[in-house]
Amino acid sequence: MGSSLQEERRQRLLVRTTEPEGLAEYTGDGSVDFRGYPILKHNTGNWRACSLILGTEVCERLAYYGISKSLVTYLSKRLHEGNVSAARNFTTWQGTCYLTPLIGATLADSYWGKYRTIAVFSAIYFLVVVAAIHKRKADLPVESSLLYELDGKTSAIEGSRKLEHSSEFSFLDKAAVILWDECDGSPNPWRLYTVTQVEELKILMRMFPIWATGIVFFTVCAQNSSMFIEQGMALDNQIGSFKIPPATLSSLDVISIVVWVPIYERFVVPVARRFTGNERGFSELQRIGVGLFVSTTAVAVAALVEIKRLQIASAEDLIHQKVPVPMSILWQAPQYLLVGVGEVFTSIGQAEFFYNQSPDAMRSLCSAFALVTVSLGSYLSSFILALVSYFTTRNGQLGWIPDNLNEGHLDRFFWLISGLSSLNLLVFIYYAQQYKCKRASVV
Template identity: 60%
Template sequence: MHEYKYLDRAAIVSDAEGKTGDYSNKWRICTVTQVEELKILIRMFPIWATGIVFAAVYAQMSTLFVEQGTMMKTNIGSFRIPPASLSSFDVISVIFWVPVYDRVIVPIARKFTGKERGFSELQRMGIGLFVSVLCMAAAAIVEIVRLQLAQELDLVDEPVAVPLNIFWQVPQYFLLGAAEVFTFVGQLEFFYDQSPDAMRSLCSALSLLTTSLGNYLSSFILTVVTYLTTRGANPGWIPDNLNKGHLDYFFWLLAGLSFLNMLVYVVAAKRYKQKRSA
């Protein structure tokens, strides 16, 4: 490996160690294998970090998507649809896209790429990040329609649901499920295949760590947005009465962050060097 040559010094025996013959202090000298494994982890880090923003987008399914749904029409006759139950469409989307990906998309992609899996793990993750941008854009458009309807019916000052069917949210849940199939599965495959042989379990766990960090990032963004938009006695983007707020702005913000994250990912993926096969 020609990258990170400065790390090679960790495997060089110093004069002091050569005289004493004591090589037991791992903080002073490492094996060549340990140095090369560290290089692999460093190269994987930018790819891993871009998954945090995606996880922040994914966190909206159980938070602001539900809040948005509570301000929409949830009744079909006498039956009321719990807003949180629409997350089942994410599951339906995953069930739909897994066989479609394996049976339809992969054979078509294989003809163009010549790869057995159709797409590489990095390409699969990139597609998922792009779909996540579409997901947040769909959520923002639904919120724009909902707020326009609230204004037309003079419901802006009333904390009540507008007569817009909650099933308008289905596309954003469906897109999020598609992004999940591409990104999360691609992450697991990438970290398992590219991690050092002795660290595959740990690296697979690191891919799951992005989920928890994404939730923290989502909370941080929400806190900052609330602080900045409520100054000067303004209701802010996400007040208790969403009819007076601009939840669509928040969704557009996440769409923009997801797009920037995707650009960073593309650069990192192009610069990434695959691990040599044993």
């Protein structure tokens, strides 16, 4: 049985390599089926594959959001945790959920996908530092063409195109300097690296500040399922004859995304294209920047809503009563909608940025690192909550976020997040202006 399968595989490979007319029947991108055979075009892709992917995503998202949107309420109402504890435990749980894609991406890239050498090359990039340190006393050539690179169009990294030399981080270029004892024979792969290998490390270093600014963005988004919900639990959720659970209001975030994506494509992009000259309307970095600004506005709006809620609580003499104030929960709608708009710009722009700008052979891994910002944003939210609780409850004070929000100052917490987000936006603008896109050769 095994020999017959091997023979079938051999015949398929033979067709691909010896009969040009048969080559068109296959995908031609290196894709194989679960047995390792080349895939016929008519047997793969299209809506049959999409339906399985969409079905899996629906089930996965249903499970995730089913838990996430009710977890704070469950922790506070059923397990009787305090507001700070419930919010901190939720964001820690969320951060862990978004950290696990790194494992899947590493397995996909290193063992199950096309780029089986990714894990090795990730480590070798830092070794595209040991070589530079070893040659720190070497002089850089005047012409970058004298740096080491393979001839032709083939890159030393499987699955990657060649990259043009850039002037940034010139110290790393020393790893591609050819010393006199490296002129003859085969180059030592631990001592001499190609320009492309050096440039791939430079790409990661240039991307890092942009990546880091996404952490604060997702700290804002984390409030969508934590402090926004706790704020909603202190508002009047009676709408006519219905009671709206505070967690369901977070669906406005999803509705906002669904509505804004077609609006963006149909109306925003054509208008923006006239001003920017960019075919997509905005560049990836511009989209991220717009989303960061909108998310900052969202949490500022939440602070204004909380100020109004506390004013009503004071006017109605409800400060020391742990009851919802007579203020409609629908006042929260703008902050949820703005978070959705921010995600349309930043999340999509971030996904495009990391995919397009990452080294060719590290696209899955870099996309996974984009998701790590969600994880770290949730952890940062937990950390900020812990700091706020510690510093505002000293000397017997109730703190900003007591169990009875009518006695607290949740608005100050939202202003803190808004200020941090504003500072993050300024940092992003600085590094976005300095960023230089990668220049890859055309294969």
